[in-house]
Amino acid sequence: QKEVEQNSGPLSVPEGAIASLNCTYSDRGSQSFFWYRQYSGKSPELIMSIYSNGDKEDGRFTAQLNKASQYVSLLIRDSQPSDSATYLCAVNFYGGATNKLIFGTGTLLAVQP
Amino acid sequence: EPEVTQTPSHQVTQMGQEVILRCVPISNHLYFYWYRQILGQKVEFLVSFYNNEISEKSEIFDDQFSVERPDGSNFTLKIRSTKLEDSAMYFCASSARQEETQYFGPGTRLLVL
Numbered sequence: 001q002k003e004v005e006q007n008s009g010p011l012s013v014p015e016g017a018i019a020s021l022n023c024t025y026s027d028r029g030s031q032s033f034f035w036y037r038q039y040s041g042k043s044p045e046l047i048m049s050i051y052s053n054g055d056k057e058d059g060r061f062t063a064q065l066n067k068a069s070q071y072v073s074l075l076i077r078d079s080q081p082s083d084s085a086t087y088l089c090a091v092n093f094y095g096g097a098t099n100k101l102i103f104g105t106g107t108l109l110a111v112q113p
Numbered sequence: 114e115p116e117v118t119q120t121p122s123h124q125v126t127q128m129g130q131e132v133i134l135r136c137v138p139i140s141n142h143l144y145f146y147w148y149r150q151i152l153g154q155k156v157e158f159l160v161s162f163y164n165n166e167i168s169e170k171s172e173i174f175d176d177q178f179s180v181e182r183p184d185g186s187n188f189t190l191k192i193r194s195t196k197l198e199d200s201a202m203y204f205c206a207s208s209a210r211q212e213e214t215q216y217f218g219p220g221t222r223l224l225v226l
Contacts, residue, residue, distance in 0.1 A: 031212060032212050034214065042219070042220075043202075043204050043217040043218060044204070046214055051212070088155075090156075092211075098168070099144060099169060100171075101156075101215055105154075105155045
C-alpha cells in the first residue's frame with residue numbers, strides 16, 4: 001500500500017516567518033513529487049514540483065527532496081496571511097499502466113497577522 | 114492561461130439516480146484523471162485515462178462508475194446508481210505527460226440525498 005504521510009497541523013506561524021512543511025512517502029519507486037495548496041472548498045492548486053534530489057526554489061517557496069530518506073519538504077519564506085491554507089503533498093506513481101497521484105492528508109497552515 | 118473546466122459546479126441528486134460529471138481538460142494534454150475528496154478527508158485517486166482507454170482504476174472505481182471521452186474535448190465521469198457515500202467533491206485533472214504536473218479543475222460538489 002503506497003502511503004504519503006503529513007502532519008495534519010495546524011501549523012501556526014507569525015506573519016513574516018518561515019513555515020516548514022514536511023512529508024514522507026512509503027514507496028521508493030516514487031518518481032515525481034508535488035506540493036499543492038488547497039483553500040477550503042476549492043481545488044488543489046500547484047505550488048511546486050520536484051523531480052530530483054536537492055532544493056528547488058521559486059520565489060518565496062523552496063521544495064526539498066531526499067529520495068534516500070523518502071522525504072520531501074516545502075519552505076515558505078516571509079509567510080503572509082494569504083498563505084493560510086491546507087498544503088497537500090502528492091507523489092506520482094507512474095510506469096506502464098500505472099499513473100496516479102497519491103496525496104497526503106494535508107497540513108493546515110495558519111499565518112497570524 | 115489554459116485551465117481545466119468542470120460542470121456543473123454543484124449537483125444534488127437522489128440516491129439511485131444516475132449523474133454525469135463533465136470536464137474539459139487542457140487542450141494539448143493527453144492524460145486525464147478523476148479524483149474525489151470526501152469532506153474532511155484526503156484527495157483520492159479514482160481513475161486515469163489515456164489513448165481512449167482506462168490506464169488504471171482504484172478499488173473505489175467499481176462497476177457503478179464509468180468514464181468516457183465522447184469527443185475531442187470533453188471527459189466525463191458517470192455514476193450509474195448513486196449512493197449516499199458518493200457524496201464528495203469530484204475533481205478532474207489533466208497532464209501533458211505521465212510524470213508531469215496534473216492540473217486540477219475547480220471540482221463538482223455532488224450531494225446524494
